[in-house]
Amino acid sequence: MLKKLKDIVRKSSIHVCIVNCGGCNGCDVELVALLSPRYDLEQYGIYVHNNPREADVLLVTGAVTEQWRDNLRRIYAKAPEPKIVVAVGNCPQSGDVFAQEGGRVLAPVSDFIPVDAAIPGCPPRPSEILEAVLTVAPGAIAAKGRAQDARKD
Template identity: 80%
Template sequence: MLDALKSVLRKTSIHVCLVNTGGCNGCDIEVLALLSPRYDLEQYGIYVHQNPREADVILVTGAVTEQWRDKLQRIHRKAPEPKIVVALGNCPISGDVFNQEGGSVYAPVSDFIPVDAEVPGCPPRPSEILEAILAVAPGAIAERGRKK
């Protein structure tokens, strides 16, 4: 019974896994703002959790540190097809202030996993994050529905 209900909900909702690979957490705070009544992310059928095995969208925040290179690739492999990755903020896109000569920060994140959308900013506004998710995720949901 629970599996049947879960299957129905998964076909109509977007599940987002937030992955912080090292940084200041500014982007993470903006994602949390999306859960507030002002933005009410769940009204769009978007749910944030930490399980990559059930994620439609992986939101990557923070600069990729040496410790996260392999972990990020493993998380990406665990996500079901079709996988959508959104690089959130300047850090995963360019390394921003953490990308120093001789440092252990690796940018862009697209060097390690394929990225479908980038949301620049330090940090980007919650409305920009929501727009990026809504721009890329519905196509993945529709594709998953056709495969089943």
């Protein structure tokens, strides 16, 4: 009974996992602002998890460093299908101020894992992050529902 209830709730909500690959944490501050009463992320049925195995959407922030390259691939592999990745801010897209000639920052993140949406800005506004998640996630939710229905048959 409890598993059925969990499946119903999971089918209609979006679960995100924040993956910080390094950087100034400006984007992370904006993501935390989404949890405040002003934006109230949960009113849209979006819940933040620390476990990528429970995530529908991976929100990648910060510039990917050499140390994070393999970790990011492992985290992506742990996320269930369908996997949605949103690159938040300029750092995962270009390395921004951390990208230097011969530096240790590897950009873009799409070189290591597929990216479904990218939100430019340093940092992007919380409303832009929310809009991006609400744009890409419904497709993932629909696909997840079809996969659960197929397993029942």
